Amino acid sequence: MPPPATAPSVRVVTLTIDGKDFSARADETIIEVCRENKIPIPSLCYLDGLSVWAGCRLCLVEMAGQSRLYAACSTMVAEGMQVSTDTPRLRRYRRTIVELLFAERSHVCSVCVSNSHCELQAMAQKCGVDHVSVPYRQARNQVDSSHEMFRLDHNRCILCTRCVRVCDEIEGAHTWDVMGRGSDCQVITDLARPWGESDTCTGCGKCVQVCPTGALVKQGTSAGEMVKDKHFLPILARRRHAQGATHQ
Amino acid sequence: MTDNPVSATPVSDKKITVATAWLDGCSGCHMSFLDMDERLVDLAQKLDIVYSPLVDTKVLPDQVDVGILEGSISNEADLHHAQEFRKHCKLLISLGDCAVTGNVPAMRNPFKLEAVLNRAFRETVDLQPQIPTVGLPALFRQVRPIHGCVEVDVFVPGCPPHADAIFYVLSELLEGRTPDPNKVTRFGA
Numbered sequence: 001m002p003p004p005a006t007a008p009s010v011r012v013v014t015l016t017i018d019g020k021d022f023s024a025r026a027d028e029t030i031i032e033v034c035r036e037n038k039i040p041i042p043s044l045c046y047l048d049g050l051s052v053w054a055g056c057r058l059c060l061v062e063m064a065g066q067s068r069l070y071a072a073c074s075t076m077v078a079e080g081m082q083v084s085t086d087t088p089r090l091r092r093y094r095r096t097i098v099e100l101l102f103a104e105r106s107h108v109c110s111v112c113v114s115n116s117h118c119e120l121q122a123m124a125q126k127c128g129v130d131h132v133s134v135p136y137r138q139a140r141n142q143v144d145s146s147h148e149m150f151r152l153d154h155n156r157c158i159l160c161t162r163c164v165r166v167c168d169e170i171e172g173a174h175t176w177d178v179m180g181r182g183s184d185c186q187v188i189t190d191l192a193r194p195w196g197e198s199d200t201c202t203g204c205g206k207c208v209q210v211c212p213t214g215a216l217v218k219q220g221t222s223a224g225e226m227v228k229d230k231h232f233l234p235i236l237a238r239r240r241h242a243q244g245a246t247h248q
Numbered sequence: 249m250t251d252n253p254v255s256a257t258p259v260s261d262k263k264i265t266v267a268t269a270w271l272d273g274c275s276g277c278h279m280s281f282l283d284m285d286e287r288l289v290d291l292a293q294k295l296d297i298v299y300s301p302l303v304d305t306k307v308l309p310d311q312v313d314v315g316i317l318e319g320s321i322s323n324e325a326d327l328h329h330a331q332e333f334r335k336h337c338k339l340l341i342s343l344g345d346c347a348v349t350g351n352v353p354a355m356r357n358p359f360k361l362e363a364v365l366n367r368a369f370r371e372t373v374d375l376q377p378q379i380p381t382v383g384l385p386a387l388f389r390q391v392r393p394i395h396g397c398v399e400v401d402v403f404v405p406g407c408p409p410h411a412d413a414i415f416y417v418l419s420e421l422l423e424g425r426t427p428d429p430n431k432v433t434r435f436g437a
């Protein structure tokens with residue numbers, strides 16, 4: 001969640017990240033502290049301005065004295081914490097996660113409208129994924145072009161739920177949600193009705209702008225033409241929060 | 249990315265021999281190879297292309313230092329080619345997204361092969377619709393990337409990989425280093 005506009009007095013903690021000392025407010029998450037201090041942590045579902053989902057698992061970090069890994073986006077900092085963000089084990093896990101995302105659905109980058117503007121594609125390059133070592137699932141996923149302005153391609157969806165959260169938390173429409181389990185899991189509009197028939201969609205396009213891949217795009221775009229802009233999000237998130245605080 | 253270091257350095261101080269083949273792809277990767285332009289002249293001092301759509305040789309030599317495959321494996325001839333390359337090449341490179349991921353050729357995979365053939369040769373044809381069979385290798389039901397059939401040492405994604413990326417990979421190999429193609433190219437690049 002975005003930090004409150006008027007910060008109440010919060011305790012300050014000190015912790016080490018990759019061997020360096022940092023101080024942070026006790027109500028911050030590890031990923032927030034890392035982003036503030038320009039420590040790169042890969043993530044796909046986390047987005048500043050939206051609630052935490054902790055679904056993509058790319059931001060997993062190691063903690064000294066703990067055998068299990070922690071999602072940096074959903075773990076609060078604590079006094080004396082010793083965090084490692086870039087170890088051989090983490091790099092291996094991140095590579096595997098990205099490979100599994102590519103194997104699960106049909107992400108054909110070369111013919112995607114989001115080619116070269118895609119967070120998944122960039123993540124593959126950053127994590128050192130130059131091929132997918134597991135077999136592709138080769139499942140056929142549907143494309144919903146019923147909306148007059150936007151298009152949904154399930155083939156390119158990684159189920160990060162940014163669309164669900166931005167629609168609910170920022171636009172207040174809650175058109176999007178998630179249906180089904182495992183490999184049947186998919187994002188839906190209203191009660192799994194075609195997007196173009198949605199009663200709740202305001203057509204604001206926030207879901208399209210925050211979508212990290214070519215799953216949600218503008219109609220009429222050709223390969224590589226879909227450039228997204230999510231600068232509105234932190235600004236709107238702060239204003240919403242400030243409004244909420246004054247009304248209380 | 250392989251964990252083992254790979255090297256194309258030949259045992260003798262002869263030129264490095266390179267073979268290339270074009271499987272189920274559009275030849276764009278070979279065009280990109282040619283796009284190295286004047287750098288090809290320098291490369292030709294250090295390597296010999298002994299088998300390729302770009303040269304006349306019709307037979308793959310017994311021992312080749314570097315094999316470069318463009319395209320995915322979609323039919324029996326593709327598989328045969330890939331196996332021959334693996335057998336005769338010390339180092340095998342998957343060049344381009346079709347070889348590395350399956351890419352566009354693999355987009356038929358979610359459909360039945362019969363449906364794909366009917367769509368291409370019957371439903372959309374006005375005159376004498378028929379499915380060609382004579383002298384053609386049988387299509388596989390599933391299109392696979394090269395490493396889905398034979399072991400691959402170096403992956404160079406891109407559609408096509410930029411000439412600079414191909415030059416980087418070949419230069420690193422000539423210097424006896426393991427190239428890291430992620431520095432210069434990516435899926436869809």
